[in-house]
Amino acid sequence: MQLRTLSAVLATASLAACAGMGAKPMMYSQATLPDPVKVPAGHTVAMETVGAGDITYECRAKANTPGEYEWFFVGPDAKLMDRKGAQVGKYYGPPATWESMDGSKVTAVQVAVAPNGTGNIPYQLVKANPAMGTGRMQGVSYIQRVATQGGVAPAAPCAAASMGQKQVVKYQADYIFYRAM
Numbered sequence: 001m002q003l004r005t006l007s008a009v010l011a012t013a014s015l016a017a018c019a020g021m022g023a024k025p026m027m028y029s030q031a032t033l034p035d036p037v038k039v040p041a042g043h044t045v046a047m048e049t050v051g052a053g054d055i056t057y058e059c060r061a062k063a064n065t066p067g068e069y070e071w072f073f074v075g076p077d078a079k080l081m082d083r084k085g086a087q088v089g090k091y092y093g094p095p096a097t098w099e100s101m102d103g104s105k106v107t108a109v110q111v112a113v114a115p116n117g118t119g120n121i122p123y124q125l126v127k128a129n130p131a132m133g134t135g136r137m138q139g140v141s142y143i144q145r146v147a148t149q150g151g152v153a154p155a156a157p158c159a160a161a162s163m164g165q166k167q168v169v170k171y172q173a174d175y176i177f178y179r180a181m
Helices: 002-019
Strands: 043-061 069-081 087-092 097-100 105-114 123-128 140-150 166-180
Touching (some): 043 087, 069 166
Antiparallel strands (some): 043 069
């Protein structure tokens, strides 16, 4: 309950801070991020979104470790909102796909991850594949996942008796889209 309350307070404060920015919004800064997940020089922020939704995990046998089991990441299902709270797209998978409301979409290949505290999925940097369709996703070169809240594998036991069971966990993260300058 405390995580939900904190999440709601942080989300409200973040949206309130962004609401009064006028026509020229403040661009996202990577200054406090770990180096592995920073976007290389020569790219600029094209779009900032807040993703909120679910991540599905499935109990499976651990690869190359007979008799051991783990929660396996199956995929996300989230809405992408702009900084004012309007839905601008969705994020789903597999494969990991970011889709704009205009129908354009990108998939991507993971470049790096870095920890973001206990109970939160890690920061992530992905390199986008060429966009499908015409629209906002055209020219996207990198996507960063930052400001993550929740989304880690379930705490419930995963064993032979629970093989194939799925668990859904809530999460939120900012997705920052970049284009080459």
